[in-house]
Amino acid sequence: MYQNEEKTPLALATFPMNTSVFKKAGGELIRIPNEWILRNTTHEIVSIVDGIAELADGRFVKDIYHNKPKICFGKIEVTNSKVPVYSRNGIFLRYLTKGQVLNVFQHLK
Incomplete structure (x- = not known):
């Protein structure tokens, strides 16, 4: 809601x-x-x-x-370098770089 x-x-x-x-x-x-x-x-x-x-x-x-x-829901911009991204299961996927812009399609409560 x-x-x-x-x-x-x-x-x-x-x-x-x-x-x-x-x-x-x-x-x-x-x-x-x-x-x-x-x-x-x-x-x-x-x-x-x-x-x-x-x-x-x-x-x-x-x-x-x-x-x-x-x-x-909006966009977020990565401000730090080498931000790790994990899957929902906790498995490491990749690193985000500084300045990268991502769309937010769902946020968890």
């Missing part, structure tokens, strides 16, 4: 397929007829709560993880 009270963009999502969009009316989500997010377009996300993503333009996407978007 990524909730954002300030409504500033948390991440960018690129949708690989056409996706239905919803609006909030009376506390529930209603599909907007004849409107969808076109495939391979990128949109700002301001919050994700219970699989429902709120876009920066006020529309919503239900079951966001079912649509398999590529969600980029």
Whole structure:
């Protein structure tokens, strides 16, 4: 759950397929007829709560993880030289060099 009270963009999502969009009316989500997010377009996300993503333009996407978007939370730049990278199993993979820029697609809690 990524909730954002300030409504500033948390991440960018690129949708690989056409996706239905919803609006909030009376506390529930209603599909907007004849409107969808076109495939391979990128949109700002301001919050994700219970699989429902709120876009920066006020529309919503239900079951966001079912649509398999590529969600980029930002970029990090390596400031030290020779930073080791390990796999999830703890196996050494490689070293990162100073100045290298990486996209953050998922962060662990």
